[in-house]
Amino acid sequence: MSKIDVFQQLIKQDKPFILPGAYDAMTARLIEEFGFSAIYATGAGISNAQLGWADVGLTTVSEIADIVSRISDVTTIPIVVDGDTGFGNAINVMRTIKQLERAGASAIQLEDQISPKKCGHFNGKQVISKEEMIGKIKAALDARTDPNLAIIARTDALAVYGIEEALDRANAYKEAGADVLFVEAPTTIEELSTITKEISNVPHIINLVEGGKTPLVSLEEAERLGFQIVLCANTILRSAIKGIRDSLTILSRDESHANIGDYICTWEERQELFKLKQINEWEQKYAVNNFETYGREKDGERSRL
Numbered sequence: 446m447s448k449i450d451v452f453q454q455l456i457k458q459d460k461p462f463i464l465p466g467a468y469d470a471m472t473a474r475l476i477e478e479f480g481f482s483a484i485y486a487t488g489a490g491i492s493n494a495q496l497g498w499a500d501v502g503l504t505t506v507s508e509i510a511d512i513v514s515r516i517s518d519v520t521t522i523p524i525v526v527d528g529d530t531g532f533g534n535a536i537n538v539m540r541t542i543k544q545l546e547r548a549g550a551s552a553i554q555l556e557d558q559i560s561p562k563k564c565g566h567f568n569g570k571q572v573i574s575k576e577e578m579i580g581k582i583k584a585a586l587d588a589r590t591d592p593n594l595a596i597i598a599r600t601d602a603l604a605v606y607g608i609e610e611a612l613d614r615a616n617a618y619k620e621a622g623a624d625v626l627f628v629e630a631p632t633t634i635e636e637l638s639t640i641t642k643e644i645s646n647v648p649h650i651i652n653l654v655e656g657g658k659t660p661l662v663s664l665e666e667a668e669r670l671g672f673q674i675v676l677c678a679n680t681i682l683r684s685a686i687k688g689i690r691d692s693l694t695i696l697s698r699d700e701s702h703a704n705i706g707d708y709i710c711t712w713e714e715r716q717e718l719f720k721l722k723q724i725n726e727w728e729q730k731y732a733v734n735n736f737e738t739y740g741r742e743k744d745g746e747r748s749r750l
Contacts, residue, residue: 449593452523452551455482456595456625456648461668464525464650466678468494473516473524474718475681483551484520486513487678488527489564494682502561506532506541510548517549525597526550527678530560535577535584542588542596552595554627555581557602557614565629566657570601575614582621597650598623604630604658612643619647625674626650630658634670637662641671648673655683 455462462482467473468490476484489500491512496503506528513526526545531538538555545553556562557578559571572578578598585596598618603611608631615626627650628640637660641649651672653661667675692708699705716722 447591447593448521448523448549448551449591449595452483452525452595453593453624455523456673461664461673461675463664463675463677465681466490466676467516468682469512470515470519471718472681472685473520477520477522478718481522483523483525484516485676485678486516486524486526486550487682488529490679490682491527493679500564500567502529502563504529506544510544513545513548513550523551524549525552525554525595528553528555530558530562530573531555531581531585533560535580538581538584539588542585542594543590546590546594550594552597552625553585554597554599555585556599556627556629557581565599565601565604565652566654566659568604570604572600572602572605575617578614579617579621582618582623586622595624596622597625597627599627599629599650601629603628603636608636608639612640615640616644619644624648627652632658632660634660634662637670637672645671650674650676652676652678654678655680 464483464485465476465481466485466487467476468487473484486509488504488509491509492498492500492504495508495512509526509528513524516524526548528541528545531541542553556565557572557575559573563570578600582596582598589596598615598621600611600614600618602614611628615628619626625648626644629652631637631640637651649672651662651667651670651674652659653675655661662670664675688708692705695705695708696702
């Protein structure tokens with residue numbers, strides 16, 4: 446079964462699931478190692494980690510696709526890709542879908558902000574018209590190679606025009622053919638409940654941002670509220686920042702490794718994560734002396750014949 450088909454099963458199953466965000470191949474590997482069902486290739490995390498800038502629409506589709514392809518190479522679970530605004534109009538969206546699908550996406554998220562966009566929990570967002578976004582969704586659906594590639598439609602209209610406009614847009618995006626809906630940045634439990642009650646028979650995403658606008662709820666609470674996907678897009682990124690700062694604090698203060706053991710993984714843990722044992726096995730399998738032995742064996746067979 447393809448990863449695209451696996452993701453379709455995930456969004457149709459009875460139980461919701463947590464979707465952690467990865468910003469490179471290493472963090473993606475860790476997500477799979479801990480048994481999560483899918484990986485979210487986070488646009489904000491990629492912008493932060495790869496460019497060193499805030500999530501304000503500075504990344505390009507080629508940069509996102511490059512990271513996604515690296516994640517895909519080292520993992521076996523579905524990858525949900527943050528496709529931002531599609532990087533332009535409906536025609537740009539078509540190219541974005543094709544490029545990200547080739548890179549290994551199992552689902553692609555598109556949003557109705559103007560371009561360049563901002564993080565969904567930043568102030569000062571603006572959105573395109575509902576009609577233009579519907580056109581983008583339809584273009585995305587037509588551009589898919591695999592008809593099961595999931596298209597996730599996100600609206601940022603709640604922060605701009607309020608809950609009623611957000612609901613209207615989300616419903617229109619559902620009617621346009623989106624597989625999953627994502628109403629960004631609700632600010633109360635009541636708004637969260639309203640979203641899933643007003644628009645039913647479609648999977649919904651709740652985006653949990655520590656310090657952001659949406660109340661932080663557990664997976665169990667999200668299920669009661671009617672959400673299928675609990676997105677934790679940048680929890681890993683922020684834990685990495687804190688861990689790096691803690692380690693640098695120790696090195697700077699002590700000028701020694703003596704007290705750093707509790708802040709870093711072991712040598713063995715590192716090599717296990719990055720598959721050194723597998724690489725060593727491949728080196729032995731494909732070593733020159735093995736080829737020479739194989740060649741002599743084949744020559745012996747030919748001489749006997």
